[in-house]
Amino acid sequence: MLIDYHPVGDVQIDVNTTNNDLCEYYGCTYPEMFNYDSLANVDDGTCIPVVIGCMDDSTPACNFNSLANTPDSTSCEYPTVNYNCDGNCLNDSDGDSVCDEEEVPGCIDILLVIMMRPLQMMMAHVNMLKIIMIVMVIVF
Ligand SMILES: [Ca+2]
Numbered sequence: 001m002l003i004d005y006h007p008v009g010d011v012q013i014d015v016n017t018t019n020n021d022l023c024e025y026y027g028c029t030y031p032e033m034f035n036y037d038s039l040a041n042v043d044d045g046t047c048i049p050v051v052i053g054c055m056d057d058s059t060p061a062c063n064f065n066s067l068a069n070t071p072d073s074t075s076c077e078y079p080t081v082n083y084n085c086d087g088n089c090l091n092d093s094d095g096d097s098v099c100d101e102e103e104v105p106g107c108i109d110i111l112l113v114i115m116m117r118p119l120q121m122m123m124a125h126v127n128m129l130k131i132i133m134i135v136m137v138i139v140f
């Protein structure tokens with residue numbers, strides 16, 4: 001026989017009946033919320049909305065979202081090796097925007113390079129002339 005029961009005292013513990021439907025369980029009752037409690041039947045206003053985002057803080061993900069509570073691993077973006085998330089070098093000791101790891105050793109005196117280029121071209125021509133003269137001497 002079902003009695004119209006209105007508990008008194010602590011409604012969390014239904015001491016006078018075996019009908020658990022009369023118990024009030026507090027929690028978030030909205031299934032779309034992050035902390036939905038399927039056992040709760042009284043909403044207590046503690047629902048937390050789902051925030052999808054990159055939760056990878058173990059590696060330096062550029063779009064790490066500290067507010068995210070639901071991971072979306074496909075959305076994490078990482079910097080290129082030797083660069084930070086802004087596209088700047090992690091190490092650039094001479095400040096020329098070429099990362100230390102990508103520096104190419106060699107002559108950096110542009111004036112010397114400009115002066116040497118014609119000389120190198122002239123030497124190439126001289127070498128070609130030598131070859132032509134040797135061929136002519138051999139043939140004739
Ligand atoms: Ca440099």
Ligand SMILES: [Ca+2]
Pocket residue numbers: 091092093094095096097098099100103
């Ligand atoms: Ca550099």
